[in-house]
Amino acid sequence: xxxxxxxxxxxxxxxxxxxxxxxxxxxxxxxxxxxxxxxxxxxxxxxxxxxxxxxxxxxxxxxxxxxxxxxxxxxxxxxxxxxxxxxxxxxxxxxxxxxxxxxxxxxxxxxxxxxxxxxxxxxxxxxxxxxxxxxxxxxxxxxxxxxxxxxxxxxxxxxxxxxxxxxxxxxxxxxxxxxxxxxxxxxxxxxxxxxxxxxxxxxxxxxxxxxxxxxxxxxxxxxxxxxxxxxxxxxxxxxxxxxxxxxxxxxxxxxxxxxxxxxxxxxxxxxxxxxxxxxxxxxxxxxxxxxxxxxxxxxxxxxxxxxxxxxxxxxxxxxxxxxxxxxxxxxxxxxxxxxxxxxxxxxxxxxxxxxxxxxxxxxxxxxxxxxxxxxxxxxxxxxxxxxxxxxxxxxxxxxxxxxxxxxxxxxxxxxx
DNA sequence: TCTGGGGTCCTAGGACCC
DNA sequence: TCTGGGGTCCTAGGACCC
Numbered sequence: 001x002x003x004x005x006x007x008x009x010x011x012x013x014x015x016x017x018x019x020x021x022x023x024x025x026x027x028x029x030x031x032x033x034x035x036x037x038x039x040x041x042x043x044x045x046x047x048x049x050x051x052x053x054x055x056x057x058x059x060x061x062x063x064x065x066x067x068x069x070x071x072x073x074x075x076x077x078x079x080x081x082x083x084x085x086x087x088x089x090x091x092x093x094x095x096x097x098x099x100x101x102x103x104x105x106x107x108x109x110x111x112x113x114x115x116x117x118x119x120x121x122x123x124x125x126x127x128x129x130x131x132x133x134x135x136x137x138x139x140x141x142x143x144x145x146x147x148x149x150x151x152x153x154x155x156x157x158x159x160x161x162x163x164x165x166x167x168x169x170x171x172x173x174x175x176x177x178x179x180x181x182x183x184x185x186x187x188x189x190x191x192x193x194x195x196x197x198x199x200x201x202x203x204x205x206x207x208x209x210x211x212x213x214x215x216x217x218x219x220x221x222x223x224x225x226x227x228x229x230x231x232x233x234x235x236x237x238x239x240x241x242x243x244x245x246x247x248x249x250x251x252x253x254x255x256x257x258x259x260x261x262x263x264x265x266x267x268x269x270x271x272x273x274x275x276x277x278x279x280x281x282x283x284x285x286x287x288x289x290x291x292x293x294x295x296x297x298x299x300x301x302x303x304x305x306x307x308x309x310x311x312x313x314x315x316x317x318x319x320x321x322x323x324x325x326x327x328x329x330x331x332x333x334x335x336x337x338x339x340x341x342x343x344x345x346x347x348x349x350x351x352x353x354x355x356x357x358x359x360x361x362x363x364x365x366x367x368x369x370x371x372x373x374x375x376x377x378x379x380x381x382x383x384x385x386x387x388x389x390x391x392x393x394x395x396x397x398x399x400x401x402x403x404x405x406x407x408x409x410x411x412x413x414x415x416x
Numbered sequence: 417t418c419t420g421g422g423g424t425c426c427t428a429g430g431a432c433c434c
Numbered sequence: 435t436c437t438g439g440g441g442t443c444c445t446a447g448g449a450c451c452c
Contacts, residue, residue, distance in 0.1 A: 045420080045421090046452090058452080063418075103452090219426075249423085250424085252421085293446095308444095
């Protein structure tokens with residue numbers, strides 16, 4: 001007989017907005033939109049509850065948010081702040097239970113099975129944690145409690161804001177049945193629409209159907225859905241134990257221009273900057289990527305991705321950039337204005353991949369150069385050392401006589 | 417409505433190998 | 435030459451999440 005476990009899903013309330021309020025208390029209680037200025041290209045990252053009353057929600061274009069709520073205060077996002085507070089949240093959770101898994105910056109799963117003697121029954125434990133979180137971070141959270149991770153996640157959503165909710169084991173199906181299918185994690189716009197076409201609107205409707213039917217229509221997901229509708233952790237990610245947070249599987253950076261551009265110099269300078277950012281993160285994580293991918297979006301929003309796998313993994317800005325530039329030149333509809341560019345790295349090399357002997361010396365030199373550049377950036381800011389900046393200066397000469405990718409004498413000149 | 421940026425996972429076809 | 439069955443890697447696209 002399988003032991004009944006107890007999971008918490010802890011979700012911070014309006015996380016980005018709440019963190020911004022700590023930096024600027026005058027924002028409290030007001031309609032606040034985090035993500036950028038009201039006229040900018042971009043979408044809402046987070047909206048305060050006051051702003052939500054006007055119909056503003058995350059993922060909505062900023063301009064739309066402005067139309068719905070012109071009196072809202074628009075605030076730029078601060079990823080560093082959110083990361084810092086995410087660490088604090090993590091620390092609180094770890095002090096509470098050793099089995100913690102951060103699912104994103106502002107949410108986590110805890111396995112608190114067997115902590116009754118320490119904290120008492122689940123509801124009491126949740127109140128203790130809630131209190132501890134508020135005291136340590138000044139932030140509110142909501143906590144869902146259930147015998148499975150999936151149900152705990154749905155439950156925390158129902159508990160919002162600033163609430164605690166427990167689905168007693170055995171009551172899962174009854175709790176889930178009246179909820180919209182959209183409440184099931186993994187069911188988004190498209191799947192919801194397809195389910196509606198089949199007359200399936202509530203999770204309870206799903207539970208009636210047999211696995212085969214759902215699998216045929218929705219593939220692997222369908223299979224899991226029926227189980228989920230019955231409250232089980234059926235298949236996929238939700239089956240896994242709560243454990244150590246694994247490292248990243250990919251690292252990417254992308255940029256949307258304020259105005260679309262067909263200017264090759266501007267485009268390549270941007271690709272260089274994005275390549276640097278990716279290279280830097282790879283080095284921070286001690287990773288080397290085998291596959292480099294370009295993302296290219298045109299004015300009409302049509303988007304392509306083009307990838308290439310290297311014979312040898314890299315973490316060097318210049319090698320990433322060379323590959324990206326080649327991918328871009330091969331795939332750009334020449335002259336067509338570009339809306340977005342992205343650089344994506346994945347496919348980590350297994351530890352200690354061989355380097356060819358001839359390349360090793362050059363490679364080592366570059367590694368040292370890059371490490372030094374990273375230190376400069378730490379001390380003097382991102383602008384201190386830049387491949388992109390050097391490219392803007394004398395791009396043509398470099399491409400012909402001093403191809404980017406080899407240590408060049410021009411570099412020092414630009415680093416001061 | 418005029419649509420960010422960072423990710424994960426899944427599907428599917430073709431190459432290539434045995 | 436009308437032709438098999440897997441396994442794995444690569445690539446492209448898309449749904450979804452926060």
